Amino acid sequence: MRDDHATDLELIIDKVRRAGALAQHLKANGLITSYKADGSIVTNADTEVNLWLKEALLAARPDYGWQSEEEADNAERLTSVRTFVLDPIDGTMGLSKGSPYWTIALAVIEANLPVAAVVYAPDSSEMYAAAYGEGAWLNGQPIRASQRIQLEDSEVLGDSRLFGKDIWPVPWPRLSVHSRPSVAYRMVCVAAGKADFTIALTPKRDWDVAAATLIAQEAGAIVTDHLGNPYGFNAIDSLKPSLICAGAPLFDDIIRRCAHLEHL
Helix, strand or coil: CCHHHHHHHHHHHHHHHHHHHHHHHHHHCCCCEEECCCCCEEEHHHHHHHHHHHHHHHHHCCCCEEEECCCCCCHHHHHCCEEEEEEEEECHHHHHHCCCCCEEEEEEEECCEEEEEEEEEHHHCEEEEEECCCEEEECCEECCCCCCCCCCCCEEECCHHHHHCCCCCCCCCCCEEECCCCHHHHHHHHHCCCCCEEEECCCEEHHHHHHHHHHHHHCCEEEECCCCCCCCCCCCCCEECCEEEEEHHHHHHHHHHHCCCCCC
């Protein structure tokens, strides 16, 4: 492992673990909930975790760029050699409703690719981590994506209603579909072989998927949009049109089923 990637990973594991404890403390004392202009929910855990991590991380790496869901974008990140990309709470609705599957997702981006990443689910004590070219881990143990070869009876994380829509020329086979409030958590479950794939035909942002993309790829999964286009990060536009994260043997079949959906 490159020394700088290793030290960055050590740093973000430590800081995200501490931020998780902060979020749990705020939850235990009663979350303060409000709504953004777009109608999405935000809590004091989102804002406090964001502020704490920004201060802690940039104190340790003052030359790194910064991008977070919970604050206005700053073009300075585009000229930084490395940039932190953070979703302080991924799955805020789940957090507010008592689900244990909310996460803190943090990646270090270099040359438009994630090189160190963590996705932490404090309530279920799951710390997923990866460094570029070095593999992925759950609580320090190596993980590998599912090698399932048949879609039928696959374990899927997503919205079960998607598979029954009339947009599919060929019906999907029987699937076991379960919901999780955090996109990043769905992806790392694929990385760990707990699910065979996840799919979303709604837009995502860099902070939703950057950290989990590295973890999934290092575990042997494939991550693209629904047309098979790979992700790049820390560009001017952070929008991703959709998400496919799947074990390698299932990926081609899933992409074929989505090929007609050029314009969502």
